[in-house]
Amino acid sequence: xxxxxxxxxxxxxxxxxxxxxxxxxxxxxxxxxxxxxxxxxxxxxxxxxxxxxxxxxxxxxxxxxxxxxxxxxxxxxxxxxxxxxxxxxxxxxxxxxxxxxxxxxxxxxxxxxxxxxxxxxxxxxxxxxxxxxxxxxxxxxxxxxxxxxxxxxxxxxxxxxxxxxxxxxxxxxxxxxxxxxxxxxxxxxxxxxxxxxxxxxxxxxxxxxxxxxxxxxxxxxxxxxxxxxxxxxxxxxxxxxxxxxxxxxxxxxxxxxxxxxxxxxxxxxxxxxxxxxxxxxxxxxxxxxxxxxxxxxxxxxxxxxxxxxxxxxxxxxxxxxxxxxxxxxxxxxxxxxxxxxxxxxx
Ligand code: SAH
Numbered sequence: 001x002x003x004x005x006x007x008x009x010x011x012x013x014x015x016x017x018x019x020x021x022x023x024x025x026x027x028x029x030x031x032x033x034x035x036x037x038x039x040x041x042x043x044x045x046x047x048x049x050x051x052x053x054x055x056x057x058x059x060x061x062x063x064x065x066x067x068x069x070x071x072x073x074x075x076x077x078x079x080x081x082x083x084x085x086x087x088x089x090x091x092x093x094x095x096x097x098x099x100x101x102x103x104x105x106x107x108x109x110x111x112x113x114x115x116x117x118x119x120x121x122x123x124x125x126x127x128x129x130x131x132x133x134x135x136x137x138x139x140x141x142x143x144x145x146x147x148x149x150x151x152x153x154x155x156x157x158x159x160x161x162x163x164x165x166x167x168x169x170x171x172x173x174x175x176x177x178x179x180x181x182x183x184x185x186x187x188x189x190x191x192x193x194x195x196x197x198x199x200x201x202x203x204x205x206x207x208x209x210x211x212x213x214x215x216x217x218x219x220x221x222x223x224x225x226x227x228x229x230x231x232x233x234x235x236x237x238x239x240x241x242x243x244x245x246x247x248x249x250x251x252x253x254x255x256x257x258x259x260x261x262x263x264x265x266x267x268x269x270x271x272x273x274x275x276x277x278x279x280x281x282x283x284x285x286x287x288x289x290x291x292x293x294x295x296x297x298x299x300x301x302x303x304x305x306x307x308x309x310x311x312x313x314x315x316x317x318x319x320x321x322x323x324x325x326x327x328x329x330x331x332x333x334x335x336x337x338x339x340x341x342x343x344x345x346x
Pocket of ligand 1 (some may be wrong): 257301
């Protein structure tokens, strides 16, 4: 029989219910919750559980343990990129970045992605499946365990569209935020989306204190639809309306991501238009130097500083994202993709 009870995807309350059904005392749930969030690799490691219970759990329950398929360590800045193999054989990526303000982990939310952005390596083979809450959480737990670096910040900016896996991502947030687990505060978490409007509205109603990043990448429909097929259904105007509502509801400033692409979205006129879009709304623009993806003809912009200055001239705050791990497979999705092809990494 294949164990189907995914204990690590359960909230503490659900675990309590589960152990109650098994006729166990009330404190079991917390014991098990703590072990799971500490990254045990076998039920035998739960040393304060009766042996019979450990055996019962082994028979009934799933214990997700990702295996390190590849680990690339940057010699330049200590960034580590993990390629994990999941229990069903699929691979996903996680990146550990070391900043002065703490260690940040960039996690994947799906195996592949269906959004089809033309500059992104993660979407080339489409979506294979959603990750479970435990599989998203495991990336934080096991990155911390493997690297020995204490994680203080999380960005949901790896492979996948987090809002296309809404329920599992929300459950992950609840789990990772829990005081008996990793206890990472919502203000230390960023969620990045290509702009699924209905889901942004749904998220707003929850009033979470996380930072929402919206991948904008172009201020006009023509360019944005060319880069991001989701825009054909969304449209820049309605998306910005949704963002405005999000701010009004949550009081949280949105961060707009803008990957700078040579000759596509980096003109002064586009900077002016972007500033116009953001007028009257406290937002922040994060300019990302495009990571070269071998399969794509798009090239990094040479006008990043000019574009930034132009925005600032309009009173828009814009920062240029520092590139980390430039000596290892750069943007997310590339390592998994090379691995799938059976190719060797550069
Ligand atoms: N699906 C989500 C989160 C994953 S991508 C989203 O779209 O936001 C995280 C960020 O990396 C997004 O802003 C995405 O557009 C950007 N990105 C993807 N490929 C890139 C590349 N080759 N160069 C620069 N940024 C890239």
